[in-house]
Amino acid sequence: MAPRESPRAGGARPGLSPGEKSAETGSPEPGAGIRVELKGVTRSFHEGALVRSVLRDLDLEIEPGQSCVLLGRSGSGKTTLLNLIAGLDAPDAGRVRIDGRDVAALSERERTLLRRRRIGFVFQSYNLIPTLTVAENVRLPRDLDARGGAAGVPDAPERFWLERVGLADRADSFPDRLSGGEQQRVAIARALASGPGLVLADEPTGNLDLETGRGVLDELQGLVRDRGITLLMATHSREMLGRADRVLELRGGRLGEIRA
Numbered sequence: 001m002a003p004r005e006s007p008r009a010g011g012a013r014p015g016l017s018p019g020e021k022s023a024e025t026g027s028p029e030p031g032a033g034i035r036v037e038l039k040g041v042t043r044s045f046h047e048g049a050l051v052r053s054v055l056r057d058l059d060l061e062i063e064p065g066q067s068c069v070l071l072g073r074s075g076s077g078k079t080t081l082l083n084l085i086a087g088l089d090a091p092d093a094g095r096v097r098i099d100g101r102d103v104a105a106l107s108e109r110e111r112t113l114l115r116r117r118r119i120g121f122v123f124q125s126y127n128l129i130p131t132l133t134v135a136e137n138v139r140l141p142r143d144l145d146a147r148g149g150a151a152g153v154p155d156a157p158e159r160f161w162l163e164r165v166g167l168a169d170r171a172d173s174f175p176d177r178l179s180g181g182e183q184q185r186v187a188i189a190r191a192l193a194s195g196p197g198l199v200l201a202d203e204p205t206g207n208l209d210l211e212t213g214r215g216v217l218d219e220l221q222g223l224v225r226d227r228g229i230t231l232l233m234a235t236h237s238r239e240m241l242g243r244a245d246r247v248l249e250l251r252g253g254r255l256g257e258i259r260a
Contacts, residue, residue, distance in 0.1 A: 033064030033230035034099040034118060034197035036085060041094035043080055054080050056253035058094070062230060062246075064197070067221065069241060070234040071258070072250035078234035081250065082200045085232070086119055087111035099197065116145045120191030120229075122220065124203035126183040128175040128190075135171040138162060138190045145194065161189035165219055181212035188220050192227070199224055201233040214239060 038060040044053045054077040062068055072078045083089040084096055087103045096103045099118055103111065121127075128137045138158035162168045165185040175183055184204060191199055204220065205213030221243050224231045233240060241247055247258040 032197055033066070033228045035064050035097075036060070036062040036198065036230065036232070037095075037097040038085070039095045039097075041084060041091045041096060043077070043084065043089070043091050053253050055084075055091075055250075055255075058255045060248070060255060062232060064230055065228045066245045067224065067231045067243070068233070068246045068248060069244040070232060070248050070250065071236065071238070072234070073236060076250040077253065078250055079202055081255075082202055082232070082234055085198075086115055086121070086200055088115075113145075116141055117194060118197050120194065120196035120199040122184070122187050122191050122199065122201040122204045124206040126175070126180075126187045126207075128183055128186060130175050133172050133174055134167065134178070134186050135159070135162065137175065137186060138193050141190065141194045157193035157195075158189070161193050162186075164192075164223060165189050179212075180208050181216060184208065184216050185219060188216070188223065192223060192229075196229060198230045198232070201231065201235075203235055204233065205235070205237060205239070210239075213237070217243065 038058050041055055041058040041060075042053070043055040044051050046052075058081070070078055070081065080089065084091055085098065085103075087096075087098070087106065090104060098114065101114070103114075106114065115121075129140065132140065135158040138161060142157060159168065159171065162171055165188055167182060167185055167189070170178065170182065170186075175186070178186065184207075187204075191201075199220075201220065205216055208216060217240055220231075220233075221240075223229075233244075241258075249256050249258055
């Protein structure tokens with residue numbers, strides 16, 4: 001089905017409403033979904049004397065707690081879009097707002113803290129550190145955050161989340177002792193351990209066989225819905241289509257919506 005322009009439909013918003021603060025911490029409760037807004041976003045890359053336009057004047061609004069799939073062929077700009085949302089890259093034009101904040105207006109330190117505290121990442125290649133145990137990998141983002149634990153995040157989040165993904169008995173194992181599916185489940189636990197409001201998943205089943213990939217998608221989808229977390233998953237697989245609130249597609253640098 002051909003995508004239609006204007007991916008702006010809203011949806012259910014579990015958890016706190018946008019910008020609502022915890023009475024204890026003065027910040028959004030961990031796990032409460034956050035809002036994502038892109039307005040007129042354009043991104044191009046120089047390749048020698050050529051300029052390749054990857055994203056063209058994109059508008060997108062994702063409401064807190066929505067689960068969205070981003071389809072597109074390899075090279076269509078899916079990873080570029082995720083990097084812009086995460087503040088890892090900057091648009092040539094347009095604005096990206098996360099959790100009510102203009103990402104471009106933040107300092108580098110503020111963007112780093114935003115990623116550590118409010119955004120969880122799940123990568124195709126797992127990105128586990130081979131010299132750390134499973135539990136240490138899950139705990140790493142929290143260890144890097146000088147603020148320590150956040151309200152609503154368990155005191156031992158690595159154990160809590162490893163139990164949730166069925167890997168509590170592998171806490172002391174190293175990544176090379178795990179299957180691909182197990183490593184990706186560890187990556188999901190790591191993404192959720194700091195209590196993010198947004199999870200960005202980039203081809204999370206790309207290195208997995210079909211059956212294992214389905215299990216990983218079920219795991220990820222169930223956990224983010226339980227916590228009311230906003231999810232944006234980039235993929236070229238259509239396995240996730242029936243599970244998401246919205247299905248978006250990047251084609252020719254333009255963003256369309258297949259289903260809202």
